[in-house]
Amino acid sequence: MQAALTLFARHGFAAVSMRQIAAEVGVQAGALYNYTPDKQTLLFDLMRTHMEGLLEAWEAEKSDGDATERLRRFTRFHITYHLERPDEVFISYMELRNLTPENFREIEALRRKYETELEKILRDGLAEGVFNVPDPRVVTMAVIAMVTGVTTWYRTAGxxxxxxxxxxxxxxVQRAVSA
Amino acid sequence: MQAALTLFARHGFAAVSMRQIAAEVGVQAGALYNYTPDKQTLLFDLMRTHMEGLLEAWEAEKSDGDATERLRRFTRFHITYHLERPDEVFISYMELRNLTPENFREIEALRRKYETELEKILRDGLAEGVFNVPDPRVVTMAVIAMVTGVTTWYRTAGxxxxxxxxxxxxxxVQRAVSA
DNA sequence: GTTCTATATGAACATCCGTTCATATCCAAG
DNA sequence: CTTGGATATGAACGGATGTTCATATAGAAC
Incomplete structure (x- = not known):
């Protein structure tokens, strides 16, 4: 799984062969099929594991409190979690189109669940009067795109x-949504 | 080129064969080599054309004036231009790793040039005192990620x-950077 | 020490890949 | 009517692909 993750992130799912993955582990290609039914499932499992880990980590991190504090926590959590897992993030955003339709739907549902966490914070803040967002759904997508973007340029050595x-x-984020 | 664009966007560069592209045009695979030296150059030309078109269009669209007005224009221009070319945008962001190192450097230089257009606006606004951005380069990346993100969810029929x-x-954008 | 279960091998499968090239076709210029 | 340049064909190239499977190996359980 780790070898597949690294190779998929570096070269793309379609460009990596089962033989390359096997070679990375020091094994022949046939042996991989003791651990995964096929290449597609390998990709799917990597994505599902990532999305489930993300949701679990957020469940453990999130707190009660006013909407501003919850938004602050979400923003900082999202950045940390994503910067610590560049390969998983890269795959989960780039290889969606290589998923089977039913696998795609499942990953999409998990992603949607995560987005809804942010959307709920925005709606609550709107109700509390501390946020001023014209369209919570659109602002959710905008904020997530913005903070996820750090993974494209951030370098640890920077x-x-x-x-x-x-x-x-x-x-x-705060200034963009505050009332 | 149009057929390759559509297919690359839908299935990914590595997953599309020259035979598929040829079939889309109603021709045999060999005939494509009258128009491109190889598959890699096909991808590179698609990306270069897109980035050059983007830069030209912005040159035609941008104006003088205060930083706020220039930022407003940039934001609106970026959204329109990208929403009108979903396939080009998708390819130019997703298939970078399938470029030869030297081809990658060339595309990267064009992208950097575009980003610098926004960065300059932010720095000018900072000097004018109308913006308050802690780090122009980071804010540039954040704003571009945010506005480019519309292409992932916007649907014309929505x-x-x-x-x-x-x-x-x-x-x-305005609220995020205003002083 | 034998049996059993798990795992690895390596060859084989049919199929696809990007690219080349001799040959064929077409059409405009002379 | 002939020539010549541009373009299309279709077969061929060596090699890579995902996956299967009979066979081999290893170590734990009895």
């Missing part, structure tokens, strides 16, 4: 710490 | 017009 990035993004 | 989407995103 000039900014994760905390510094969290601060910058939280400031932007 | 409930929102392009103008409505532009209004929502512009409000968010």
């Amino acid at each position: 000039r900014l710490s994760v905390e510094a990035v969290q601060d910058i993004y939280w400031q932007m | 409930r929102l017009s392009v103008e409505a989407v532009q209004d929502i995103y512009w409000q968010m």
Whole structure:
């Protein structure tokens, strides 16, 4: 799984062969089929594991409190969690079209569930009067796209710490939605 | 080129064969090599054409004026241009890793040039005192990720017009960077 | 020490890949 | 009417693909 993850992230699902994955583990291609029924399931399992891990981690991280605090936690959590798993994130966003229709629907449902967590925070803040968002669903998509974007440019060896990035993004998110 | 564009966007570069592209045009695979030296160049040309078109269109669209007005124009332009070319956008973001290193560098340079257009607006607004951004480069990446994100969820048949989407995103961008 | 279960091998399967090239076809220019 | 350049064909190339399976190996359980 780890080898497949790395290779899929680096070269893309379609461009990686079962023989390459096997070679990375030091085994022949046939042996992989003791652990996965086929290549498609391998991809699906990687994505499902990632999305379920994301949802579980957020369940453990989220808290009660006012909408602003909950939004702050979501923003910082999302950035940390995604920056720690660049390969999983990359695959889960890029390889959706290589999923079987039914597998796609399942991953999509998990993603939707995660998005709804943010959307609920925005709607609550709207009701509390602390947020001013014209369209919670659209703002949800905008905020998620923005914070997920860190994975495309952030480098551990770069000039900014994760905390510094969290601060910058939280400031932007807060100002974008505050009443 | 059009057939390759559509197929690459739908199934991914690595998953589409020259024979499929040829069949889409009603021709045999060998005939394609009268128009492109190889498959890699086909992908590269699609991306280069897209990025150059984007830069040209922005050159034609951008104006002088205060930073806020220039940022407004950039935001609205970016959304319109990208929503009108979903296939090109998809390919240009998803298939970067399938480019030869030297081809990648060239596309990356064009992308960087486009990003710099936004970064310059932010820096000018900062100097004018109308913006308050802690890190222009990071905010550039954040804004571009946010507005590019519309392409992942917007549907022409959906409930929102392009103008409505532009209004929502512009409000968010403006509030996120304003002093 | 034998049996059993789990796992690895390596060859084989049919099929597809990108690319080349000799040959054929077409159509405009002279 | 002939020539020549552009373009299409279809077979062929070596090699890679996902997957299967009979066979081999290894170590634990009895």
